[in-house]
Amino acid sequence: MKSKVRTFFLVCFSTILLYSFSDCGILVNHEDLCSDDLKSYDDCFTILLIADPACGQGTGTCLPAYVQLAKTLCASRMKLEGCRAHRN
Numbered sequence: 001m002k003s004k005v006r007t008f009f010l011v012c013f014s015t016i017l018l019y020s021f022s023d024c025g026i027l028v029n030h031e032d033l034c035s036d037d038l039k040s041y042d043d044c045f046t047i048l049l050i051a052d053p054a055c056g057q058g059t060g061t062c063l064p065a066y067v068q069l070a071k072t073l074c075a076s077r078m079k080l081e082g083c084r085a086h087r088n
Helices: 002-023 030-051 064-076 081-086
Strands: none
16 A cells, blocks of 8 residues: 555656656757747847937947837836747
8 A cells, every 4th residue: 555655656756846847948949949039139229229210320329228128118018927038
């Protein structure tokens, strides 16, 4: 009876541990988990830079503060917080 309880506990513990590692990107490539968020971020960032006349017209007067603001706005829209490090 004790061995069945131990086996059951070991299987449950292993399943929980495996799930927690896969969620952190250890067993699953983090880029795969973040692909939707990264695509959304790239689209958002591009649109914000094109919308600003100084950045989008190619005049070279795009302010670093505006670029940082665009990064912050687009990062705040990402669903997975761990994905933000890939673009900031």
